[in-house]
Amino acid sequence: MSTPNETRLDSAFTRHVFEGGFADPVMDSQAVFRRVMNALAEPGTIADLAGFVSPPAPLLQATAAILLTLADYDTPVWFEKPENNDDAIGWMSFHTGAPRTADVSRASFAVLEKASPVEAWAKFPIGTSDYPDRSATLILPVASLVGGEPLKLTGPGIETQTMITPVGLPEGFVAAMAENRAAYPLGLDVLLVCGGEAIGLPRTTRIEEA
Amino acid sequence: MTLPEYNFAYLDEQTKRMIRRAILKGIAIPGYQVPFASREMPMPYGWGTGGVQVTAAILGPDDVLKVIDQGADDTTNAVSIRAFFAKTANVATTTKTADATVIQTRHRIPEAPLSAGQVIVYQVPIPEPLRFLEPRETETRVMHGLEEYGLIHVKLYEDIAQHGHIATTYAYPVKVEDRYVMDPSPIPKFDNPKMNGSPALQLFGAGREKRIYALPPFTNVVSLDFEDHPFEVQKFKQPCALCNATGVYLDEVVTDDRGGRMYVCSDTDHCETRREEGHHGAGLPISGAQTAKEDAA
Numbered sequence: 001m002s003t004p005n006e007t008r009l010d011s012a013f014t015r016h017v018f019e020g021g022f023a024d025p026v027m028d029s030q031a032v033f034r035r036v037m038n039a040l041a042e043p044g045t046i047a048d049l050a051g052f053v054s055p056p057a058p059l060l061q062a063t064a065a066i067l068l069t070l071a072d073y074d075t076p077v078w079f080e081k082p083e084n085n086d087d088a089i090g091w092m093s094f095h096t097g098a099p100r101t102a103d104v105s106r107a108s109f110a111v112l113e114k115a116s117p118v119e120a121w122a123k124f125p126i127g128t129s130d131y132p133d134r135s136a137t138l139i140l141p142v143a144s145l146v147g148g149e150p151l152k153l154t155g156p157g158i159e160t161q162t163m164i165t166p167v168g169l170p171e172g173f174v175a176a177m178a179e180n181r182a183a184y185p186l187g188l189d190v191l192l193v194c195g196g197e198a199i200g201l202p203r204t205t206r207i208e209e210a
Numbered sequence: 211m212t213l214p215e216y217n218f219a220y221l222d223e224q225t226k227r228m229i230r231r232a233i234l235k236g237i238a239i240p241g242y243q244v245p246f247a248s249r250e251m252p253m254p255y256g257w258g259t260g261g262v263q264v265t266a267a268i269l270g271p272d273d274v275l276k277v278i279d280q281g282a283d284d285t286t287n288a289v290s291i292r293a294f295f296a297k298t299a300n301v302a303t304t305t306k307t308a309d310a311t312v313i314q315t316r317h318r319i320p321e322a323p324l325s326a327g328q329v330i331v332y333q334v335p336i337p338e339p340l341r342f343l344e345p346r347e348t349e350t351r352v353m354h355g356l357e358e359y360g361l362i363h364v365k366l367y368e369d370i371a372q373h374g375h376i377a378t379t380y381a382y383p384v385k386v387e388d389r390y391v392m393d394p395s396p397i398p399k400f401d402n403p404k405m406n407g408s409p410a411l412q413l414f415g416a417g418r419e420k421r422i423y424a425l426p427p428f429t430n431v432v433s434l435d436f437e438d439h440p441f442e443v444q445k446f447k448q449p450c451a452l453c454n455a456t457g458v459y460l461d462e463v464v465t466d467d468r469g470g471r472m473y474v475c476s477d478t479d480h481c482e483t484r485r486e487e488g489h490h491g492a493g494l495p496i497s498g499a500q501t502a503k504e505d506a507a
Contacts, residue, residue: 026218030270033230037268040237041411041426070234072227108231129355133235133244156240156387157426159409185389189238202238204387204426 017090020054022068028052032069039200040189044153044162046145050196056087061196063111063139064091070137071098071109078107078136080116107136114141114168118176124188132185135203143168145194152210157202163210164199166192177207219266219299225249229267229422233413236424241386242354243337248420258291258316259417261333265314268329268413269295274302276310281318281459281476288316305479317380319401321458321480324410326427332395334416337423339383339393359391362434370439379444385432386425399433400443400459406431450475453484454491 022028032049039047047062055064071077077098079085088111089100101107104123127135148167151174154160169192170176180187180203187203201207217223225247232246251259269275275295279288283305291314292303304310307320314331324330336342340350343361353359362383369377382399386392394402395414405412405425412425425431435441449456451472458480460473474491475481 026223027271029223029227030218030268033226034268034270037230037233037237037411040234041424070227070231072224074228075231130351131245132239132242133232135235137234156429157237159407159428185239185242187238189234202426204238204240 016056017087017094020056020064020091021095022052025068028065029069032065036066036069036191036198036200039191039198040157040202041200042157043155043200043202043205044158044164045199047198047200048196049198056091058084059088059091059111060141060193062191062193062198063141064088065196066139066191066193066198067092067098067109067111068095071096073097073099075108076101076103076106078102078104078110080111080113085111110136110138112138112140114143115170116140118170118172121176121188126180126183126186126188129186132187135186136188138188138190139193140170140190141193142166143194145192145197145199150210152208153201153205154208155202155205158205164192166194166199174207174209177201177205181206216298218271219269219295220252221249221263221266225263226267229263232422233264233267233424236413236422237411237426239390240425240429241384241390241392241423243416243421243423245420246422248417251417253290253294255418256335257287258314258333260415260419260422261314261316261331261417262291262294262415263417264331264413264415264422265291265295265312266299268331269299269301269312271299271301273311274304274309276304276307276313276479277315278313278318278320278477278479279316281320281461282478284478306483307479317396317398318459318476319397319404321455321475321477322483324404324408326409328410330408330410330412332397332412332414334393334395334414334421335418336381337393337395337414337416337419337421339381339391354390357389359385362391363436366434366436366439370436376435376439376441382441383434385434387430388432391434392423392431394431398444398459399441402431402433402441403443446473448473449491450481450484451491451493453481453489455480455484455489 035047049062049065053064124136144167148165150163153162190201192199232244236244277288277292279285307322312329316333380398381396409427414423433441446460452474459476461476464471
């Protein structure tokens with residue numbers, strides 16, 4: 001298996017879509033799933049998803065590991081900037097068989113860009129009152145998961161309250177998530193990612209500026 | 211190299227992904243029943259195929275698995291499911307609640323408190339708490355969507371009207387995070403309070419009914435009741451005959467054909483641990499004559 005650095009070098013010359021998947025698809029996807037499951041069951045904890053995959057840029061390790069673990073032919077994946085993600089989409093398609101959709105209302109997973117405009121999130125499926133589970137999971141990259149302004153999280157999975165300090169959230173993120181929370185049980189579930197790490201913010205989590 | 215006859219933990223990877231996605235949505239919407247494409251398992255429906263599929267989807271090589279059936283580690287269902295995963299996933303198994311990372315259960319929550327990081331997987335026969343009140347799935351979906359739970363309160367009220375108290379003793383409905391009414395699976399209502407604010411992740415699988423639902427740790431779970439008829443758990447007159455434990459759920463064991471019986475812990479691990487610690491119960495069964503006298507009193 002190539003290291004991330006080699007992959008980056010190679011992709012300058014070739015459309016590097018075949019290498020860099022799970023070395024052991026069964027065990028690696030299980031390990032990543034358990035970490036993602038814990039991240040969503042205990043919002044605010046940082047899941048370490050690094051080292052499982054070496055995706056082509058600009059796909060992050062965490063995003064790539066989540067897609068390889070959860071996406072397949074049943075789950076259309078929407079990319080916010082498909083024009084920048086040729087290699088990433090090819091890599092995802094090769095490794096998961098998941099279709100890339102241009103139709104935001106069909107997205108099971110959405111691979112967002114940093115500072116993604118939250119106004120556009122209203123177009124994602126949030127489920128129906130009969131089937132609130134038929135909703136999109138957003139994968140939102142941030143500059144860092146720690147070191148920023150503190151946000152207070154409360155809700156299921158959190159004993160009393162917990163703090164996260166991500167850097168580089170989109171403008172209006174807290175208000176957008178409050179609106180998302182208000183629509184409960186409908187809503188979007190968000191995974192903040194940075195490099196090989198992720199924080200889960202399911203729709204039940206209340207987020208406040210501390 | 212000979213190819214293995216089945217995938218790790220029996221299920222194929224696409225099935226696991228589908229179940230995993232259902233589990234994540236279940237965690238995001240506590241108490242809501244997520245439909246999933248339940249598979250045929252090499253055991254009959256009613257033997258815990260839902261729980262087995264959930265366990266298979268989460269289980270990893272480092273997990274330590276405990277399986278209980280009505281609290282016991284040594285009954286047929288528990289032994290066969292434990293053996294199933296020992297064979298198909300080669301995981302370590304245990305009977306000790308504290309040592310387990312994943313606990314699959316049929317109708318009990320262990321007496322020993324669960325801890326953070328543990329996952330408990332419930333086998334669920336009928337996941338829909340409104341099913342016996344409204345047989346149509348289309349209707350119960352709408353009722354959950356509209357948070358229309360009057361019917362279930364009427365059912366509990368009818369209990370009071372007929373029996374003077376809420377006579378539901380197992381699968382006692384709960385409300386999760388003040389939103390969804392959920393069937394806690396047929397655990398005795400004695401165990402309901404353990405669900406509230408548990409530090410462990412609780413997952414529920416119903417194989418025949420094709421539903422998965424979940425309670426993240428520290429989720430608010432309230433048993434339905436009325437102000438003048440508050441929720442109460444079962445109480446037992448005597449301690450466990452083997453380990454003298456009180457405040458635990460006891461099984462009645464009939465010991466002869468003249469009404470003799472003894473009451474012992476339903477949680478075998480809890481009982482064994484206590485006896486190893488030196489606790490002793492009365493041991494002998496209560497004789498038929500004595501119980502008859504007690505019943506008459």
